[in-house]
Amino acid sequence: MVRTCLALLLVASLPARAEGERQLTVFAAASLREAFAELGKTFEREHPRTRVTFSLAGSQELRTQIEHGAPADVFASADWKHMQALVAAKLASAPRTFARNEPVLVVPKDNPARLRSLEDLPRAKRIVVGAPEVPIGAYTVRILEAASKRYGARFGPTVETHIASREPNVRQVLSKVSLGEADAAIVYRTDAQAAGRGVEVIPIPPELNVVAEYPVAVLEQARESRLAREFVELLLSPAGQETLGKFGFQPGTGG
Amino acid sequence: MRSGRPSLWSAAQQVASAFLVAFLLLPVVALVITLSWADFVAGLRHPLLLPALRLSLLTTCTSLGLVVVLGSLLAWNIARQPGRASRWMEAVTQLPAVIPPAVAGVGLLLAFGRRGLLGGFLAAHGMAPAFTTAAVVMAEAFVSAPFFVQAAIAAFRRVDENLLVVARTLGASPFRAFLRVGLPLAAPGLVAGAAMSWARSLGEFGATLLFAGNLTGRTQTLPLAVYAAMESDLRAAQVLSLVMVAVAFTLLLVLRRMAPGAALPVPGARGA
Numbered sequence: 282m283v284r285t286c287l288a289l290l291l292v293a294s295l296p297a298r299a300e301g302e303r304q305l306t307v308f309a310a311a312s313l314r315e316a317f318a319e320l321g322k323t324f325e326r327e328h329p330r331t332r333v334t335f336s337l338a339g340s341q342e343l344r345t346q347i348e349h350g351a352p353a354d355v356f357a358s359a360d361w362k363h364m365q366a367l368v369a370a371k372l373a374s375a376p377r378t379f380a381r382n383e384p385v386l387v388v389p390k391d392n393p394a395r396l397r398s399l400e401d402l403p404r405a406k407r408i409v410v411g412a413p414e415v416p417i418g419a420y421t422v423r424i425l426e427a428a429s430k431r432y433g434a435r436f437g438p439t440v441e442t443h444i445a446s447r448e449p450n451v452r453q454v455l456s457k458v459s460l461g462e463a464d465a466a467i468v469y470r471t472d473a474q475a476a477g478r479g480v481e482v483i484p485i486p487p488e489l490n491v492v493a494e495y496p497v498a499v500l501e502q503a504r505e506s507r508l509a510r511e512f513v514e515l516l517l518s519p520a521g522q523e524t525l526g527k528f529g530f531q532p533g534t535g536g
Numbered sequence: 537m538r539s540g541r542p543s544l545w546s547a548a549q550q551v552a553s554a555f556l557v558a559f560l561l562l563p564v565v566a567l568v569i570t571l572s573w574a575d576f577v578a579g580l581r582h583p584l585l586l587p588a589l590r591l592s593l594l595t596t597c598t599s600l601g602l603v604v605v606l607g608s609l610l611a612w613n614i615a616r617q618p619g620r621a622s623r624w625m626e627a628v629t630q631l632p633a634v635i636p637p638a639v640a641g642v643g644l645l646l647a648f649g650r651r652g653l654l655g656g657f658l659a660a661h662g663m664a665p666a667f668t669t670a671a672v673v674m675a676e677a678f679v680s681a682p683f684f685v686q687a688a689i690a691a692f693r694r695v696d697e698n699l700l701v702v703a704r705t706l707g708a709s710p711f712r713a714f715l716r717v718g719l720p721l722a723a724p725g726l727v728a729g730a731a732m733s734w735a736r737s738l739g740e741f742g743a744t745l746l747f748a749g750n751l752t753g754r755t756q757t758l759p760l761a762v763y764a765a766m767e768s769d770l771r772a773a774q775v776l777s778l779v780m781v782a783v784a785f786t787l788l789l790v791l792r793r794m795a796p797g798a799a800l801p802v803p804g805a806r807g808a
Contacts, residue, residue, distance in 0.1 A: 341767040407667065412750065414767050445667040446749025449763070457749075461651045462666055 305333045305508045306352060308343040310359035310416065310495065311450040312382065312469050316528040317357070323524065324515055331508060339450035341414040347372055347500065354503040355512050357495060359451070359469075360416035364496040376498035379516040380530040382469040384420050384490060386483040387458050387476070394464040399424075399485050400432050403439035405464035409457040412447040417454065420491050421467045427489040455480070469493060471529040495533065567781065571774050579775025587753035588761035589779060595669065595757060596737045599676035603684050603733055608726065611688030612714060615695075626689060633682035640678055641746025648674065648747075671748035672755050676737035683736050687729025691722035731791045735784060758783075 305324070309317050314337050321333035336343065336353070344363040347353055348370065356373055358364040359382070367373040388396050394405040402408070411418030429437035445463065448454045455472045457463040459479040473482045497516055499509040515521045522532050571579075579585070610629065614622045632640060646652050649666045650659065658664060665671050695718050703713040719726070741759040748755040750764065758780045765772040 339767070345767050345770075407664075409667075409749070412764060412767075414764070444751065446751050446755065448750060449745075449767070457667075460645070460649065462645070462649050 301330060303328075303331045303505060303508065305331060305354050305505050305512060306336070307333060307355045307357065307512065308336045308338075308347065308351070308353040309355075309357040310340045310343070311337050311452045312359055312417075312472055313337065313357055313495070314452065315475050316471070316525050316530060319528075320515060320521060320524055323520070324512055327515075328508065328511070333512070337452075339411075339415040341416075342449065347502075350502070352502070352504065353500055354505050354509040355497065356500055357497040357516075358416070359493060359495055360419065361494060361496055362419070363416070364498060367500075368498070371501060373498040373500050376496040377513070377517065377533070378494050379497045379513075379521070379533040380495040380525050381533060382471055382493040382495065382530055384417065384424060384467050384485060384493065385470045385473055386465060386485055387455065387468055387473050387480040388465050388483065389458055389461045389463075390479060390481055391461070392481055393461075396465055396483060398483060399428055399489065400436075402428070402465060403436055403443065405443060407445045407463050407465075408440060408443045409446050409448060409454050409463040409466045410444055411451055411454050411467075412449055415448070415450055416493065417451040417468060418447060420493055423491050424467065424485060424489055431489060469529075474529040495530075564781065567774060567777055571771070571778070575771050576775055576778070579772050580779075582765065582769075582772045582775060584752060584756070584761040584765055584772070585776060585779065588756055588758045588776070589783070591669070591672070591753065591756065592738060592758040592780075593783070595672045595676055596734055599673045599680060599737050600730060600734045602673070602677050603681045603737075604726075604730055607681055607684045607688055607729075607733075608719075611685050612692055612718065615689050615692035626685075629685045630682050632678050633686075637679055637740065637742030638746060641675065641743035644671070644675060644678060644743060644747040666747060667749040667751075667755065669748075669754055672744055672757060675743035675747050676740045679740050679743055680733040680737035684726075684729040684733035687725055687732065688722070691725025691729070692718060694725070695721045727791055727794055731788060734787065738780065738784060 307317065307321070314335075317335055317337075321335065324333050325331055336346075336351075338346075340358040340360060340363045343351075343353075343356060344358070344367060347356060347367060356364070356367065357379070361376075364373065364376045368376060386396070386399055386402070388394065388405075394401070396402065396405060410421045413419055413422060425437060425440060446457065448457070451468050451472055454466045455468045455476055458466045458468075459476050467485075470482065473480055497513050499506055499513060503509045516525070517533065526532065610625070614626050635643070645666060647654060648658065648671075649655055650664060652666075655664075665674060699717050699721070700713050703717045704710070708716065739759055740757070741763070744755065744757060745760060745763075750756050750760050752761075756764065758776060762773050762776045762780070765776055
């Protein structure tokens, strides 16, 4: 028993990274998972002896962690609300929009509720959305409000009663549809693309939809502020924008 | 073992005790003293609080009831019939205690979800437990049952076999012997097990989030509300936490009254 514990301790204490290696910690919205994984590899190629680690979660959760002193260098949020809160608290400065995204309706590939448009949403018996604090949840609220005005008084209340869960980040929302547990959900187009053939995408009419803007900023408490600035530059560079585009993101305005 | 310096040994004990007790106490103290009365009162009006409190009480009492009734019968069965099957059943009932709650959530979804092992069968009978209040009760029962069953087996094993034999020779049926002799004699152990089990299900987080989702009033229990509140408002999370601590201690006091002899644990909410 004691010997096993000592052995485990020894394994755990093996150096996780080489001597003199620098580490950049990026806190990023859950929807950025695949795109940032690739951008991280690009960054590591361009910066030898540097390792990029990601913490991916709902933007609101990352913001809370940063407010409580989590050691992060860069914060990439899925909306302006959480970024502006950090700027107001003087924890981040000079945020810039590096990508935009489009909320879409997703259904499991066998589409049990046979939805063809947003208007059919009340037919879905089990709908999963993001919690209102999560960017995708806040966007969903706005989309459903607009849709209620368009599709009549019954739309909103019916959808509301069919909501089965409000999840803590967009990937948890998505997984309920890919698992077939939910009949419909609202996620970003990029998430639907990441889920591949497991889900089917139904676009939301542009006049009812919102555009999700992703701001990024170097954090005031960054220990690797120079690397952090270079990572932000990579996101805004043509190469970075091309990678983001490959994963379905629309170009940011840089502002 | 001989030691030339008993004073060093005693000092080590003192230091270790002081250190660990302080470490275990400080977070609870911090929950209480870092909150002003005004913040506490304001937090009590937080919209997440009441639905979560109601749901937590409802689901934990339901799961406790299920666990106690089914668990007592199972534990009696295991304790009274030694053999390989009993040992095997005992091992199986202990399995959920060592499985991380998040893993339990995935397992429950794969067993009882729409596309799970029993999903088709349940759907054919008009049931789809995932993401409903029933899922919360199932998750809580799953993670908390081992605590009660283990305590109940131990308590039933301590019941003197001769007393049961006497009861039977005096004409009592096996059920009556269980009800009038076995249960009363094992009561302190059963209550202690029930308290452990209840505390565990009150704190259940991971399996609930994955298998039941997070919907105010329907599947958002107190721990999930703490997690949700933490993302927008630390004070609200703190008030919700204090309410949980208060609920846990209240129930503990009630149980202590019910079975004065039981060695009751202090319930702590075990996280995911």
